[in-house]
Amino acid sequence: xxxxxxxxxxxxxxxxxxxxxxxxxxxxxxxxxxxxxxxxxxxxxxxxxxxxxxxxxxxxxxxxxxxxxxxxxxxxxxxxxxxxxxxxxxxxxxxxxxxxxxxxxxxxxxxxxx
Numbered sequence: 001x002x003x004x005x006x007x008x009x010x011x012x013x014x015x016x017x018x019x020x021x022x023x024x025x026x027x028x029x030x031x032x033x034x035x036x037x038x039x040x041x042x043x044x045x046x047x048x049x050x051x052x053x054x055x056x057x058x059x060x061x062x063x064x065x066x067x068x069x070x071x072x073x074x075x076x077x078x079x080x081x082x083x084x085x086x087x088x089x090x091x092x093x094x095x096x097x098x099x100x101x102x103x104x105x106x107x108x109x110x111x112x113x114x
Contacts, residue, residue, distance in 0.1 A: 046098070053088075054087075054095065057087040057091060061084015061085055064077065065077040065080055065084075
């Protein structure tokens with residue numbers, strides 16, 4: 001009982017003193033520029049590359065799902081899968097749009113049929 005009381009008293013006396021010594025100096029931080037730098041975005045020039053990137057994104061989502069489920073985080077894994085599928089579908093849609101623009105003539109309905 002006396003040992004516990006002695007430990008408690010020492011803790012109450014030493015902890016505030018230890019924290020007071022650490023507060024003499026302000027933390028040094030480096031100045032960060034508030035200006036955003038231009039970052040070149042990754043662009044895919046062909047439909048084939050868009051489809052490939054879409055498949056990769058879906059694969060990454062599936063991999064993150066498996067990793068999270070392995071560690072018991074099923075809901076977080078489902079969220080990551082959804083993100084991957086969403087990004088993949090976006091790339092596939094862009095590829096489809098590029099293909100359609102090449103194949104379909106936009107003025108086809110305006111032309112007169114003989």
